[in-house]
Amino acid sequence: MNDILITGSSRGIGRATALYLANNGYNIVLHCSKNIERLEPLRDEIKKKGVNVRCLAFDVSDRTEAQTCLLNDIEKNGIYYGVVLNAGITSDNPFPAMEDSDWDKVIKTNLDGFYNVLKPLIMPMIQEKCGRIIVMSSISGQCGNRGQVNYSASKAGLIGAAKALSQEVAKRKITVNCIAPGLIETDMTKEIAPEAIKSVPMKRMGSGEEVASLVNYLLSKDAAYITGQVIGVNGGLYL
Numbered sequence: 058m059n060d061i062l063i064t065g066s067s068r069g070i071g072r073a074t075a076l077y078l079a080n081n082g083y084n085i086v087l088h089c090s091k092n093i094e095r096l097e098p099l100r101d102e103i104k105k106k107g108v109n110v111r112c113l114a115f116d117v118s119d120r121t122e123a124q125t126c127l128l129n130d131i132e133k134n135g136i137y138y139g140v141v142l143n144a145g146i147t148s149d150n151p152f153p154a155m156e157d158s159d160w161d162k163v164i165k166t167n168l169d170g171f172y173n174v175l176k177p178l179i180m181p182m183i184q185e186k187c188g189r190i191i192v193m194s195s196i197s198g199q200c201g202n203r204g205q206v207n208y209s210a211s212k213a214g215l216i217g218a219a220k221a222l223s224q225e226v227a228k229r230k231i232t233v234n235c236i237a238p239g240l241i242e243t244d245m246t247k248e249i250a251p252e253a254i255k256s257v258p259m260k261r262m263g264s265g266e267e268v269a270s271l272v273n274y275l276l277s278k279d280a281a282y283i284t285g286q287v288i289g290v291n292g293g294l295y296l
Contacts, residue, residue, distance in 0.1 A: 058185070061276065062086040062137045064117055064174060065144030067095055069243035070193065073265025074141060074272050075103060081273055084109040086137065088144065090116050117144045117170035124177045136181040139189040139276050144170055147245060152206045160207045167211035171218050183229045189276045190233040192219045196291050199237055216287055223285035232284035234275050238268050239291025258293030
């Protein structure tokens with residue numbers, strides 16, 4: 058049992074994580090919100106690494122759709138050993154100018170997605186009495202960031218949810234940890250101003266692989282006693 062579900066794995070940190078874990082022998086369950094065909098190039102690349110890979114498409118903000126898809130998958134293939142909750146969006150605006158839709162879609166995707174994905178999976182994981190849950194938060198959830206009240210709220214909420222869940226499932230040998238990336242080279246950070254990069258003590262952005270390597274460690278047996286933690290990958294940046 059070494060299947061790893063990675064939500065939001067079509068690009069960015071999710072894609073880098075899928076490739077990194079496949080290189081380390083894990084079977085990969087890719088996910089995107091729709092248009093499952095866009096996962097095919099990544100699926101084919103992973104297949105060449107000699108591991109099993111399959112693709113799922115569902116909207117993490119849609120509770121019924123997520124539950125139906127996930128339950129169908131685990132009924133056919135068994136429960137996952139690891140779940141990497143990576144799917145997320147931004148919709149930035151200063152708070153006075155923020156539209157209701159900016160708030161709602163970010164909270165529903167980033168925070169409600171935690172519940173919608175894990176709720177149908179947690180009892181099967183508990184029954185297996187082992188597993189790893191890794192939640193992708195953000196430095197914005199730790200420190201806040203101007204123009205991102207919605208995003209910061211959702212990512213801070215994930216930290217609280219993960220810490221609470223870690224206490225509930227620890228006796229079942231399931232660990233729950235958060236990773237809080239700083240400035241990482243992805244599609245979401247293409248418009249980052251050079252001044253922001255200068256504020257990073259290491260004077261550069263991080264890579265998806267540098268986040269993925271931490272995911273790989275947290276999935277390992279060596280990390281069996283690490284749970285309820287928030288680990289930053291941020292080059293020393295604190296907003």
